[in-house]
Amino acid sequence: MTYDAVSAYTVLFGDGESPATVSVHGSADEAWGALDVLVRGRSRRWRARPTAVDEDRVTELAERWRLSDPERRYWQVAPHRLRVTVPAIAAHRQPRPA
Secondary structure, eight states: OEEEEEEEEEEEEEOSSSOOEEEEESSHHHHHHHHHHHHHHHOSTTOSOOSSOOHHHHHHHHHHHHHTSTTTOEEEEEEEEEEEEEOOTTTTOOOOOO
16 A cells, blocks of 8 residues: 545634534635635625635634634634555556456
8 A cells, every 4th residue: 555645624613602613625725715604604794705715814804703702712724634545456457368
């Protein structure tokens, strides 16, 4: 078996009122987009969503949301490198007899 690494991103989001939301994403863009949706869903002021996700803008909105109740609100986007095993069956294939 061979080993490879894949990227994953987790989004952690909580407000102290309901269970925390944790999601896993295959790209940074997906993770920041998920955080954008979560923050905008909790705010009446920022309902309209731009077409492209801007990490800096999402960070700003999430921090403004968190700072309105810093004792209970939290968020995090974290990157991960996951080591996975990959079977090497294709590389060692024997030709079939005729």
